[in-house]
Amino acid sequence: MRQLLYFISLSIILVQAASCKKSGCTDPNASNYNSKAKKDNGSCTYEATYSIPTSYTFTNASGQSTVDYSGQTDRINQLIELVTYAELGESQAISAQVLNDMFANTNGNGNGHFSFNSTRNLKDKCFSLDTATITNQFQAIQTASNFYLNIASNGQAGTLSSGTSTYLFAANGFQYSELIEKSIMGAVFQYQALNIYLGSANMNADNTTPVSGQTYTTMEHYWDEAFGYFSAPINFPTSSAVAFWGKYCNSQNAAINSNQVMMSNFLKGRAAISNKVIADRDVAIIEIKNMWEKIAAYQAMHYLTQAAGYYGTDQAKYLHVLSEAYGFIYTLRFAPVETRKLSTTEVDNLLAQFNGNLWSLNVTDINNIKATLDSNY
Template identity: 45%
Template structure:
């Protein structure tokens, strides 16, 4: 279904709904929502079980009563680095052909180092943590990129895979104008990290677990199961323990920081990760759940905000720089595609909304118009205002 059927009603609807954004408007509540214009009675206040207040640390650093660190999320750090190095290899398709086996070796972490393509060894891999919903699509994108890379010596055009340049920057596009490396990167950011953090690790099955005993202190596992699952979700977000003092140059931490001016996303994400973990360590599950809800909402907002950013970027270069336009449209499509991984409890889009959004990108990016782009922008602003 085309977004055009919404265009006549969109402006009026936004006018009426913009002032009705509901949520907790009390800044003293732990689930304060800076986006809310009207209080909906959902505010939750810190009780700490005894009427006191929880002591929230400045950094993501937690210890048991003997001074042992209870934080461990190395597996997520490893696969985030694998994604970064995988993308770097895929971007080299502008200068030489990339075999499908090379991509799948990295995805499955062949021999513990991506078939020799990674700079380090790890027991973990992207393929082992990818959501089954969407994995087939991502695998298809692997083949699409490998095929397009065979035409790295050609100039990309409608119906012709190849390379376009913007200044000294090269971009590899398939015959339909999609920059497949961007779809792969964003697809894995969603199907691995967003999905695993929000749906699995912060979901009921992984949160309703033992929180009174360390897993295996004799072997250095000083954390409870619940603490560890929450830490793994934090690790999936891909930021340093002192974020945003240090900001990563890839994945969700990068895009959270780039969304901060519009969403206050740095503070919302870090404050709620710190609050949620502190609540778990103190047995305060109401506070934990409030923090999880805010993490889920903001993570989805970041993806939507980045989709808007790239759609506006595509519009600004539409008549002047085809390489940048197709690049930005591919980024926007990728961020829209991963909105599917927002959990149902907090997700802004219905299944119908999601199908409408994705279906409003033309099958061939060369056929996108500024009208198409404006409709997409209006739709996202409507749903995420």
């Protein structure tokens, strides 16, 4: 009887083992079809049955372009000119009112401070809770610029130079031109791209009928607008004409393969939308959201590493790269809740470790901040 039970048990184990070995993809149409598999385990993957272009160029059956992100292009150019004005504080007093006019695009031309006219503006696309933060930064850089002739020190706003570069620092050591740039990159570009245009509401928009008078569907257009905020040319990364997020994506490419991940998924997702393959679009969305956040984190760690090297040897560069690092950590707040690695509270805790005064930080502080980022990314 014991022998019989033994052989029965052994037979069951062998059958189970054989069964495990024979599970896999059983669909002959799948790219990973396993002819030896007897049980499908849900692992089947499929090659795209539609064409994915090598540049961000999409047309309809008549050969007309279906791409439009002109609003994003206008806002990118507005931020370029706004930051250029903010950097004038290194050599002259500047006005918070001018920055506010540029942010809101008063009178369609930044109240005369933009080189072009547009009906778009940065302010109305800004995450509402951060509008006050950014306008406060405008006031802070105005205050600092009044002391551009002074040498910056702890408690004293002014400028410091390193080589041919000069930087304006507030009394707390922050370079507000960098904080302004990164805050808008996060609260406008990143927030709009990832949370609004690639968010569930917009990605449930109509994808059947072209918008009246246009060549694209609403869903196609929303995807294009997300790509526009990425700030990269249509043939990225072949072209080096990058700005803002495209620039920093390229900067971190060697470390995290960000160029290929971002561009291939923007192309794949748009092609999937046009061909009504929503499952592929959804995969691309997750890849884009994860990598966008990772770019910010890695750029912050890059600047923190530089700061540790500049500590005690180059105060101008030290405060400059710490301001950059702070700015990129700030942008982590705008990673979508469903994919983010750090909560808003955790990001705020990291920012608090800068003590509100960059003059007070040391290498241990810097390494502690970097270690937290490194452990999460």
